[in-house]
Amino acid sequence: MAQKPSFLRRLFGGIWRTIALLYALVLLVLLLIVPAGIYLAFFSGPQVSVPQGSALVWAPVGDLVEQDSRGVGNVLGAVFSEPQRQSVVRDLVESLDRARDDDRIELAFLKLDELGAAQPGQVQDLLAAIDRFKQSGKPVVAWSPSYDQSQYALASHADTIYLDPLGFVFMPGYGVYRNYYKEALDKLGVTINVFRVGEYKSYVEPFIRNDMSPEARAANQAWMSSLWRTYRESISATRDYSAEDVSAYIEDFADTLEAMDGNAARMAHEAGLVDTVAALPDVREAMRERVGSDDAHGSFSQINQADYLAATDTEQTAPRTDNRVALVVIEGAIVDGESVADSAGGETIARLIADARRDEHVASLLLRVNSPGGSVTASERIRREIARTRAAGKPVVVSMAGVAASGGYWVSMNADQIWAQPSTITGSIGIFGIVPTIDEPLNELGIHTDGVGTTPLSGLMRIDRPLSETARTIFQTGVERGYDTFVGHVADARNMEESAVRRIAEGRVWSGADAERLGLIDSLGGFVDARDAAAKLADLEPGDYALQPMQPPADWRTLVRQFLSAHTEAAWMPAWLSGLVDNEALAWLRTGLNDPHHRYAHCFCRVSSADAGIAALSRQRSE
Template structure:
């Protein structure tokens, strides 16, 4: 009886616990349901306010500027509905908004706040293109006011294109020049007993040096110093032109930073003003007063009438023509490391990107393709899958133009080389034509902890790639021959595509990195410019004139994700936010975050020779 009572008591406890969990679950679902219902009711009761005259467009990019989101739709929507700004903004959206706002009589000016923009050495090509878009907006007769709590040299590279550059009095403008440092792991690998075998072709193919050396080789220092110096000189020239200074003066101000700080008494804002990098110092309140010259007062009679970048983009997208029968130029984005297998946006899956090119080629409405490349490369085979589709598209009579973003090096150049034309920004990092193979084995590592291997084989080569065994020198020689052949294919392919001799390309290949301008001077690039230039060239090659539309061809979005995106970009979201109704921020924090670390070596399989066309010259 006692056992029966205990069982009944335990089962009763479980039933009560389950009932409590079920009630809690239903309560949470009801809260979410009624919250969405309230948003719908508000939307029905009140239509979105029309955009009024004398409105300032506020552009405050937060995080990174990317070619395509690597953050999934659910996280993007949750961020918007929780009142948070996303950590990514698409370049195409910024360009679209600036282009549309230039012809919108309701937009009287643009406020550009770069305080939360994340930039670096490898984003200058993107920033240059955005700067050109800002100058085109200014050509409409409307001003652009840049303001920030402080500028690094990337943020400034964008802000300097404004009519006026303002700085918070407690901020500063800090230019430090460019560098290319990376960690070297040889000492650690030696201590662990890991044997690293490198197979490469190219005097300057230094991507694997961190696993073999304790510092850069003389060849790597020579090559890196050349392209990095070229990039820095372009930065100096651009800043000098924008601020009506001489490049020598800008260089002197940067080189003599400590003296400038001392002369300003440690006041970085005053130093920036004295050196003419900013036009004035202004608090946010002073900024608002200045903007009142271009905008009507805000709804409360204070501030200024403004529309955010996100809201204005949603309006532009809603106003686009849906029934458009004009011929199309398809844009396929290849951004990130090139890796085998299916990949999410932000990383290039060779088969997936090849499928998108094939899809565009087989679409009768698509007359030309722009392959937008922002990649330091990766594994050779998936890169080759993409290149083949580019070649097949050209053979089918549809022009392909490669548009290089911040980085299009090594494998990024591989997938570009067979395009009809290659377009790069002067600040693009490209070249690095070379391949290498890496093989790791760990018999010494195992020996350190008393583990040894032994056994029998049926042939001399069975178990040759068992990472617990030493690498046979004959196997190493065979691998090097494979890498040699891969390099010949790469250089030969570039030579054929560029209409040059093998020797001419080999002389500028060797794994050496170039800026876009340096590559253009050496015949690796056809034209300098951004994606708009590439689209115009594609239209020209397809004989479309100016009557065409541009469509991004991307992986199919799941129906539920599409619903979430439409909800986040809809008037419902804007109305809810206007009413102060937001999703709790703790809920948004549960959304998955995009992976930031380098994934190339993570994709390497133990016991296998991994062959790469990769350049460790990306972010």
């Protein structure tokens, strides 16, 4: 008679069968829901046409991004939760450029109340599109119940600016504020071993200090002052309001507001920042008088920019040839391996560039970079693919968005041309290594590590042991070698002397305006300028080519990985708290520390206006 299996064997066998069943059920659900989700997201809904004599309602929603992360993997996520709120800069620019020459569009109505995080360089791309639209002679009207710094930057280029009677215009300037963790790490017994080159390579400071170093403070103040100067000049260029007036408005904000009994709308109007203080129903009525009524919506005749792009896609003239300008977007931290949510994987990006190089219809390559850097190994892999593409005879042009610093500059430097906006954040030529060890807290718990190895290098990388002097020497030497390599690549790519590169390197961050002066980039301009340059270098005339965005194919494993990555990130911290807490450093520690050699070219230089935390709390209270 066969022996009956033991209780533990039956228990674990049952658990395993349950896991296998759940796994099969998840796959079945994916197979059923993904096609339906794709159809509902992309193909459902009525056909939209452009009303004659209507207004283009240009309404950015959520954060500005360079590539739509709401791909197939996130369509699945949208089935189970609210989809990400984001607007692609390229789409916003394209809608204004198409509407400029469209006789059916009478004016552009900038609805700015739902715009979220926007980097200064990205805002400048949008401002250029607004200015091109105005050159057609069509008016631009802006409305928001209140204006934060980015919203007002866009509104300032409108012909007419409306503000709600209960609203305000708040431009607090730029700031870099971080959480510093040294004391907390010391209390936990965690040792952060740091290896770096460069006086200004301050990314690691939050882990080894309790405050900002004098060097980082001076460098940050320099590039933020450049951005603030550009911001004020942008306002004064289109309104009867000098850069000095902007500074005075901010510096006297509290006193002036008190003198006006807290009436911030009146304060902005009398300062000349807005043209009319009016409630939204009054604004709609004024718009009806200009473009007529839309009875279906109870408002003025209009079409929003997303519907407008969809309605006009089929109207675009097909290129006269099969030539293409391939577009590869590098957005987020650069990590080793494949791309996941909010990151650019070195393998993924390198493969896309190689695909473009091998495509006989691709005449040139355009890279749109919006990254603070990350893994040195991944950055170098991307740079090498760019060099191979140029060696194959295909021109490469880089368009820097909000930030293209450190590893973001590493992947850019070998292009034929580099374009950036004056407010793009770039430079930060330096690298560092970071190795945390947790032997002390383990010892406190009564967990000790001991053993024997065949060489002094055995067990070198165990995080449950203190880092030896041998290991420290290896890491520091590797970082110094990596820095010399970085500097040498920049010197070769930019045709500069190494001594000149070293003077502007050491991890120092520069604005796009300063980077042009220093020779780190070629020209100031936005995505459209870089796209035209990529075509021109390939001897392509307007109408002779199409822009071809390069996207990785998605199998079911990719879908699951994107879904889990996006939802793990969303669950990490409540939205209102993420606006107050320095989430970038924590997120990078969780997802970005994967360089096989523990060397990183990463810049902690994402700038924000100082009202971000207040805005986040306000949104939380209103929801």
